[in-house]
């Protein structure tokens with residue numbers, strides 16, 4: 001039961017769909033999909049964790065890795081839940097995002113500004129492609 005709860009939470013809290021849907025309105029059939037997150041969704045969760053760590057490092061004036069981790073290369077090919085999401089807009093936003101993320105890893109000055117610009121670039125894509133996690137992504141911003 002616990003496991004099912006976790007996956008329902010994954011669906012309600014983190015997926016692209018609108019949040020706060022009552023659980024009992026979910027059709028039985030779709031509950032099967034709860035068990036498989038797409039490659040891209042998993043990768044995005046990884047980016048979230050990476051950047052939460054970087055935020056902590058910036059706030060405590062600690063070092064972060066000085067080059068982009070290799071899993072960022074998978075962003076251009078990772079399979080999406082909805083493959084039609086990968087269009088011109090998506091590719092352009094992804095290129096912008098990777099550029100912004102690279103600055104966060106490689107540039108030692110203006111760390112907070114570079115970091116927040118990178119988070120804005122996550123949000124710019126999400127506003128069009130995947131609204132669900134935006135409130136969560138905003139928690140990355142450094143005040």
Ligand code: HEC
Nearest residue numbers: 014015038040041044048080081093094097122125130133
């Ligand atoms: C170029 C567009 C784009 C950029 C940039 C982007 N995302 Fe996403 N994100 C998506 C799409 C599309 C999905 C849905 C993936 C799927 O379901 O296959 C997603 C899914 C997610 C999810 C939900 C995964 C789940 O549990 O279903 C989170 C969290 C997330 N992104 C966080 C981030 C963060 C944090 C950043 C920046 C560090 C970011 N995203 C940058 C497009 C983007």
